[in-house]
Amino acid sequence: MSEPVTVQVRAEHDYDVLIGSGLLDRLPALVGDGVARVFLMHPPALAEQAAAVAGRLTAAGYGVRTHQLPDAEQAKTVETAAGCWAALGQNAFTRTDVVIGLGGGATTDLAGFVAATWLRGVRVIQIPTTVLAMVDAAVGGKTGINTDEGKNLVGAFHSPGAVVCDLDWLRTLPEADLRAGMAEVVKCGFIADPRILELVEADPAAAMDPAGPVLAELIRRAVQVKADVVSADLKESSLREVLNYGHTFAHAVEHYEKYRWRHGEAVAVGMVFVAELAHGAGLIDLALLQRHRDVLTALGLPTRYRPGVWEELRTAMGRDKKTRGATLRFVVLEALARPTRLVGPDPALLDAAYAAITGE
Ligand SMILES: NC(=O)c1ccc[n+]([C@@H]2O[C@H](COP(=O)([O-])OP(=O)(O)OC[C@H]3O[C@@H](n4cnc5c(N)ncnc54)[C@H](O)[C@@H]3O)[C@@H](O)[C@H]2O)c1
Numbered sequence: 001m002s003e004p005v006t007v008q009v010r011a012e013h014d015y016d017v018l019i020g021s022g023l024l025d026r027l028p029a030l031v032g033d034g035v036a037r038v039f040l041m042h043p044p045a046l047a048e049q050a051a052a053v054a055g056r057l058t059a060a061g062y063g064v065r066t067h068q069l070p071d072a073e074q075a076k077t078v079e080t081a082a083g084c085w086a087a088l089g090q091n092a093f094t095r096t097d098v099v100i101g102l103g104g105g106a107t108t109d110l111a112g113f114v115a116a117t118w119l120r121g122v123r124v125i126q127i128p129t130t131v132l133a134m135v136d137a138a139v140g141g142k143t144g145i146n147t148d149e150g151k152n153l154v155g156a157f158h159s160p161g162a163v164v165c166d167l168d169w170l171r172t173l174p175e176a177d178l179r180a181g182m183a184e185v186v187k188c189g190f191i192a193d194p195r196i197l198e199l200v201e202a203d204p205a206a207a208m209d210p211a212g213p214v215l216a217e218l219i220r221r222a223v224q225v226k227a228d229v230v231s232a233d234l235k236e237s238s239l240r241e242v243l244n245y246g247h248t249f250a251h252a253v254e255h256y257e258k259y260r261w262r263h264g265e266a267v268a269v270g271m272v273f274v275a276e277l278a279h280g281a282g283l284i285d286l287a288l289l290q291r292h293r294d295v296l297t298a299l300g301l302p303t304r305y306r307p308g309v310w311e312e313l314r315t316a317m318g319r320d321k322k323t324r325g326a327t328l329r330f331v332v333l334e335a336l337a338r339p340t341r342l343v344g345p346d347p348a349l350l351d352a353a354y355a356a357i358t359g360e
């Protein structure tokens with residue numbers, strides 16, 4: 001077991017994000033003393049890995065109840081949350097017990113939400129197993145579920161006790177999911193750390209090699225961006241909105257596509273949409289707009305979306321959390337690593353950005 005990199009997050013309590021390999025043995029210490037039981041949630045794809053985690057914790061003296069969730073976004077429903085509450089209740093989980101989310105962002109969002117709501121809040125340890133969850137979903141304390149009307153409309157801020165990013169988990173991650181996670185890494189490059197973009201541009205294949213040093217550095221850099229932002233503005237009073245770069249459009253796409261698009265894929269298109277908006281508004285030059293398309297294309301991520309559904313997307317964007325009344329608000333760049341807001345853009349500007357990403 002080599003020494004992991006540790007990134008500290010300041011929130012309602014401080015906690016560490018550990019990034020490294022062979023971190024399973026550190027888990028009992030992170031779960032903490034005085035804890036009797038652990039409620040371990042995982043998706044079907046990680047049943048074997050969950051058994052290994054449960055075995056390690058059982059050997060350390062904890063009582064472990066594993067709970068399998070539906071796959072991916074299907075886990076982020078009130079019915080699934082209710083199933084967890086029922087299991088916690090039937091097994092009399094108390095305030096000294098701990099929830100663990102082992103999986104991708106859908107699992108960590110749900111696990112965090114269940115932990116936030118059970119007995120009005122119990123400790124949660126996040127063990128992200130996708131690039132996306134390591135760099136983004138498991139860090140920062142945003143938890144939530146979807147409703148029929150939209151993405152992440154119900155949730156709570158509930159910071160984890162620790163986040164364990166064991167890069168070994170990535171060996172079994174399907175390539176399409178790894179690729180999707182790179183969209184959030186690239187997002188961090190555009191909003192805060194351009195070195196991320198340089199590393200991807202220099203060698204896109206190395207950037208996506210789960211066993212190589214480049215992806216490890218990218219993950220560390222993206223976690224640092226997220227940690228810096230949430231440490232300064234946990235509850236999104238202002239600065240934290242920058243982490244929503246590309247998400248206003250992305251969440252509308254995910255909703256319209258009934259979650260058949262991966263979150264990261266939608267974020268990729270969403271970033272091109274806001275880059276088009278920023279260019280149309282005279283904020284960024286053509287080179288920075290084109291850099292969005294180039295870096296995302298180099299990673300095999302989508303930069304185009306279907307035509308003919310603007311009205312549906314516009315309606316969904318009206319429910320975005322950054323919207324105020326009838327006024328849409330977008331995170332845009334005014335230069336590389338200088339995010340700002342575009343408030344209530346002219347409808348003609350929105351139409352032009354949509355036309356540009358549909359290729360019409
Ligand atoms: N809370 C936040 O701050 C935040 C940030 C970003 C994204 N999110 C949310 O995260 C979700 C997307 O997360 P995601 O991209 O990780 O998708 P996901 O959780 O759906 O996981 C993708 C797929 O990979 C499987 N999987 C996960 N780890 C695996 C592994 N190591 N080996 C094999 N299969 C594995 C999962 O079972 C799933 O089928 C979205 O719901 C998004 O809204 C939340």
Ligand SMILES: O=C(O)C(=O)C[C@@H](O)[C@H](O)[C@H](O)COP(=O)(O)O
Binds near residue numbers: 142151247
């Ligand atoms: O942590 C944040 O803040 C983010 O916006 C990170 C996003 O990548 C993430 O997808 C988040 O879940 C979006 O949150 P929402 O508030 O727009 O639902």
Ligand SMILES: [Zn+2]
Binds near residue numbers: 136184267
């Ligand atoms: Zn996201």
